[in-house]
Amino acid sequence: MVDHVYRIIEVAGSSERSIDDAIRNAIARASRTLRQVGWFEVIQTRGHVEDGKVAHFQVILKVGFTLEDGQSDD
Amino acid sequence: MVDHVYRIIEVAGSSERSIDDAIRNAIARASRTLRQVGWFEVIQTRGHVEDGKVAHFQVILKVGFTLEDGQSDD
Amino acid sequence: MVDHVYRIIEVAGSSERSIDDAIRNAIARASRTLRQVGWFEVIQTRGHVEDGKVAHFQVILKVGFTLEDGQSDD
Amino acid sequence: MVDHVYRIIEVAGSSERSIDDAIRNAIARASRTLRQVGWFEVIQTRGHVEDGKVAHFQVILKVGFTLEDGQSDD
Amino acid sequence: MVDHVYRIIEVAGSSERSIDDAIRNAIARASRTLRQVGWFEVIQTRGHVEDGKVAHFQVILKVGFTLEDGQSDD
Amino acid sequence: MVDHVYRIIEVAGSSERSIDDAIRNAIARASRTLRQVGWFEVIQTRGHVEDGKVAHFQVILKVGFTLEDGQSDD
Amino acid sequence: MVDHVYRIIEVAGSSERSIDDAIRNAIARASRTLRQVGWFEVIQTRGHVEDGKVAHFQVILKVGFTLEDGQSDD
Amino acid sequence: MVDHVYRIIEVAGSSERSIDDAIRNAIARASRTLRQVGWFEVIQTRGHVEDGKVAHFQVILKVGFTLEDGQSDD
Amino acid sequence: MVDHVYRIIEVAGSSERSIDDAIRNAIARASRTLRQVGWFEVIQTRGHVEDGKVAHFQVILKVGFTLEDGQSDD
Amino acid sequence: MVDHVYRIIEVAGSSERSIDDAIRNAIARASRTLRQVGWFEVIQTRGHVEDGKVAHFQVILKVGFTLEDGQSDD
Amino acid sequence: MVDHVYRIIEVAGSSERSIDDAIRNAIARASRTLRQVGWFEVIQTRGHVEDGKVAHFQVILKVGFTLEDGQSDD
Amino acid sequence: MVDHVYRIIEVAGSSERSIDDAIRNAIARASRTLRQVGWFEVIQTRGHVEDGKVAHFQVILKVGFTLEDGQSDD
Numbered sequence: 001m002v003d004h005v006y007r008i009i010e011v012a013g014s015s016e017r018s019i020d021d022a023i024r025n026a027i028a029r030a031s032r033t034l035r036q037v038g039w040f041e042v043i044q045t046r047g048h049v050e051d052g053k054v055a056h057f058q059v060i061l062k063v064g065f066t067l068e069d070g071q072s073d074d
Numbered sequence: 075m076v077d078h079v080y081r082i083i084e085v086a087g088s089s090e091r092s093i094d095d096a097i098r099n100a101i102a103r104a105s106r107t108l109r110q111v112g113w114f115e116v117i118q119t120r121g122h123v124e125d126g127k128v129a130h131f132q133v134i135l136k137v138g139f140t141l142e143d144g145q146s147d148d
Numbered sequence: 149m150v151d152h153v154y155r156i157i158e159v160a161g162s163s164e165r166s167i168d169d170a171i172r173n174a175i176a177r178a179s180r181t182l183r184q185v186g187w188f189e190v191i192q193t194r195g196h197v198e199d200g201k202v203a204h205f206q207v208i209l210k211v212g213f214t215l216e217d218g219q220s221d222d
Numbered sequence: 223m224v225d226h227v228y229r230i231i232e233v234a235g236s237s238e239r240s241i242d243d244a245i246r247n248a249i250a251r252a253s254r255t256l257r258q259v260g261w262f263e264v265i266q267t268r269g270h271v272e273d274g275k276v277a278h279f280q281v282i283l284k285v286g287f288t289l290e291d292g293q294s295d296d
Numbered sequence: 297m298v299d300h301v302y303r304i305i306e307v308a309g310s311s312e313r314s315i316d317d318a319i320r321n322a323i324a325r326a327s328r329t330l331r332q333v334g335w336f337e338v339i340q341t342r343g344h345v346e347d348g349k350v351a352h353f354q355v356i357l358k359v360g361f362t363l364e365d366g367q368s369d370d
Numbered sequence: 371m372v373d374h375v376y377r378i379i380e381v382a383g384s385s386e387r388s389i390d391d392a393i394r395n396a397i398a399r400a401s402r403t404l405r406q407v408g409w410f411e412v413i414q415t416r417g418h419v420e421d422g423k424v425a426h427f428q429v430i431l432k433v434g435f436t437l438e439d440g441q442s443d444d
Numbered sequence: 445m446v447d448h449v450y451r452i453i454e455v456a457g458s459s460e461r462s463i464d465d466a467i468r469n470a471i472a473r474a475s476r477t478l479r480q481v482g483w484f485e486v487i488q489t490r491g492h493v494e495d496g497k498v499a500h501f502q503v504i505l506k507v508g509f510t511l512e513d514g515q516s517d518d
Numbered sequence: 519m520v521d522h523v524y525r526i527i528e529v530a531g532s533s534e535r536s537i538d539d540a541i542r543n544a545i546a547r548a549s550r551t552l553r554q555v556g557w558f559e560v561i562q563t564r565g566h567v568e569d570g571k572v573a574h575f576q577v578i579l580k581v582g583f584t585l586e587d588g589q590s591d592d
Numbered sequence: 593m594v595d596h597v598y599r600i601i602e603v604a605g606s607s608e609r610s611i612d613d614a615i616r617n618a619i620a621r622a623s624r625t626l627r628q629v630g631w632f633e634v635i636q637t638r639g640h641v642e643d644g645k646v647a648h649f650q651v652i653l654k655v656g657f658t659l660e661d662g663q664s665d666d
Numbered sequence: 667m668v669d670h671v672y673r674i675i676e677v678a679g680s681s682e683r684s685i686d687d688a689i690r691n692a693i694a695r696a697s698r699t700l701r702q703v704g705w706f707e708v709i710q711t712r713g714h715v716e717d718g719k720v721a722h723f724q725v726i727l728k729v730g731f732t733l734e735d736g737q738s739d740d
Numbered sequence: 741m742v743d744h745v746y747r748i749i750e751v752a753g754s755s756e757r758s759i760d761d762a763i764r765n766a767i768a769r770a771s772r773t774l775r776q777v778g779w780f781e782v783i784q785t786r787g788h789v790e791d792g793k794v795a796h797f798q799v800i801l802k803v804g805f806t807l808e809d810g811q812s813d814d
Numbered sequence: 815m816v817d818h819v820y821r822i823i824e825v826a827g828s829s830e831r832s833i834d835d836a837i838r839n840a841i842a843r844a845s846r847t848l849r850q851v852g853w854f855e856v857i858q859t860r861g862h863v864e865d866g867k868v869a870h871f872q873v874i875l876k877v878g879f880t881l882e883d884g885q886s887d888d
Contacts (some may be wrong), residue, residue: 093168471644541797673751747826
């Protein structure tokens with residue numbers, strides 16, 4: 001049980017509504033193809049502005065997931 | 075069209091309600107005098123506490139905007 | 149009045165709902181035993197994922213508070 | 223159209239001639255298997271020296287690309 | 297169960313033998329007075345040299361622990 | 371002669387050809403409205419990719435210039 | 445009263461005598477054209493050496509000031 | 519021979535015994551599916567504590583490997 | 593004598609006169625309740641401005657002290 | 667063959683023409699007195715501006731070289 | 741006794757066995773020509789991989805030593 | 815005249831009186847053996863505490879000096 005080996009990848013997500021939603025969108029998308037997502041860390045919060053208003057928030061996340069035995073590392 | 079030249083400035087904004095609102099306030103204020111704001115990046119998230127509660131959230135943003143031809147750089 | 153001396157500690161808080169709430173939870177908890185909390189700064193925003201969804205958001209904050217005269221520094 | 227979700231990977235490239243070429247080589251190689259590469263950021267510029275001369279320049283890039291629907295995140 | 301609130305402190309430890317031991321010493325000492333230590337992160341690895349040899353290794357750790365209800369934050 | 375007081379601003383520039391040219395473009399544009407530009411520092415090197423090729427290089431620079439007496443700081 | 449919006453700029457100052465004086469010089473100069481300067485943060489401390497002695501100390505500061513309503517952001 | 523192009527990924531490994539072993543475990547696991555692993559860099563050293571003792575050490579590594587011609591970049 | 597274990601805390605101090613004095617004030621205050629303070633490191637130097645002049649300098653210090661046997665870590 | 671021990675020094679170089687040339691100049695100069703230079707890393711890219719144009723590019727490099735047996739470390 | 745003046749240099753060391761040994765090798769080598777080495781700080785931990793195994797660990801250290809009176813600074 | 819090539823070294827200095835004096839001491843000592851010292855940058859400000867008072871301030875500086883033709887780089 002002890003020797004956890006996992007990978008960390010970087011994904012981006014965005015939302016017109018909020019930073020929280022941009023995070024949820026990125027996690028939902030990543031979880032469609034990765035079964036064992038365990039945690040995330042926000043490493044950048046940005047956004048686009050149109051007509052003087054925030055058009056959407058965008059986050060870049062580090063996402064950690066467990067490697068299953070048959071799974072490729074790349 | 076290729077050689078985009080723009081400036082990046084630092085602004086702060088705050089809100090009693092949420093981090094998202096503090097960002098929107100900063101962008102709205104900056105857009106009153108700058109016409110071509112295109113993006114922002116959050117570089118610090120802070121806040122003040124009064125009576126053991128968050129009194130307001132405060133963000134510091136980098137804000138990028140396009141320079142128009144007659145516009146000064148300073 | 150001038151020579152403000154205070155301490156800064158690091159606390160973590162979390163919430164199932166939002167980053168804002170994770171901050172409010174950390175501040176509320178810290179304020180139960182520290183009377184003079186004045187400000188916070190978010191130094192890390194993370195979260196846990198379960199079944200492909202954000203299970204909770206977690207923040208690590210620096211929290212500044214004033215030392216009262218009889219209070220220990222450690 | 224709004225909720226852009228993409229991934230960021232790290233690649234290295236090198237060239238005997240120039241830093242610009244090392245970047246172009248890395249992008250050209252990454253684009254052979256990734257169809258939607260959109261941007262890059264240089265995060266390290268290094269090089270090897272032989273006989274007192276720069277033998278080749280080497281760059282490490284973050285490269286952002288859009289995830290297509292059938293595509294795996296790992 | 298969800299809203300974990302804990303504190304993070306910084307401790308140093310050292311050992312004549314190895315970095316691993318310097319970490320174990322710091323954790324053992326911190327755990328004498330803190331009951332709920334859960335994790336650590338190494339933020340600096342240093343050492344002292346005497347007569348041209350490593351006299352001892354020294355680490356500085358961030359240490360996270362859970363706050364119990366009656367416990368003070370300072 | 372001694373007490374130099376100057377300002378530092380952040381500008382971006384881009385070029386289809388090279389990083390060197392992106393820098394020159396940013397400096398040339400900034401010098402149209404600022405008379406006393408003295409130095410720059412590259413703080414970010416990025417670029418856009420189209421059809422698997424570098425479409426343009428983009429740099430963000432800190433640019434230092436001397437304040438003249440009648441000049442505003444904002 | 446709550447939603448403070450301000451700007452942060454970068455200025456440099458120098459002094460033959462001390463770091464403290466270099467800071468005071470930079471603040472005095474910035475305050476000649478900006479009415480609402482509220483705080484500063486030292487982000488770099490440098491200096492020039494002539495004939496083996498410190499010729500002058502130089503600081504780079506971030507300076508925060510409040511935007512008044514008629515004031516431009518650029 | 520000159521234009522080396524490779525990818526860098528992030529993996530984590532852990533061990534009950536030592537930091538060195540946590541690194542070896544991460545490298546051994548990554549090498550099961552990646553044939554051309556060439557180097558690693560430790561970017562974080564952490565660990566978990568149980569009953570006042572280090573339960574296991576955990577490292578996060580950047581791992582560089584060469585891309586073979588038929589290999590995908592994602 | 594070898595296995596030094598100590599703690600590091602963060603304190604702030606300020607002074608109307610100088611950075612050196614702000615440091616001395618922070619150390620003097622911390623030493624009222626901590627008997628074994630051994631060293632400090634300046635991690636931030638800031639200040640407040642009133643009427644275009646530096647009203648006070650403020651420093652944030654990391655302060656290292658030895659843990660005595662009966663002393664609590666929190 | 668295994669225990670490579672080498673030193674890393676910091677050098678600066680400049681060129682009126684390009685960043686690549688500024689690097690080559692710094693390496694060529696360092697190699698006049700150091701026989702075993704093996705690699706470099708660019709840690710800063712700056713430049714001077716005269717009459718609104720880039721007068722020269724300047725780089726600061728970390729340069730690694732092997733220590734030969736009779737060679738001094740300072 | 742008070743005014744300690746010393747220099748800090750950067751050295752690298754490696755070992756097939758462990759990180760601790762890579763540090764000891766770097767210190768032993770540096771101490772062959774520098775008599776007054778007092779401390780070190782690990783600033784990077786890397787390694788090379790061959791055939792899917794760690795071939796050797798490599799560390800980069802900052803090493804501080806006291807300058808004796810007749811000694812050159814370069 | 816254009817292609818300036820110089821070296822940067824790291825030195826430490828200390829003083830019982832002030833940070834400014836610790837810098838002056840480090841520069842004076844470095845200038846005894848290096849003839850062409852041109853600038854410095856403070857990269858760390860620390861100090862030792864005895865009996866609850868600052869016993870001495872200590873700075874670590876990067877110091878840049880021009881290489882003369884007959885001079886060794888190591």
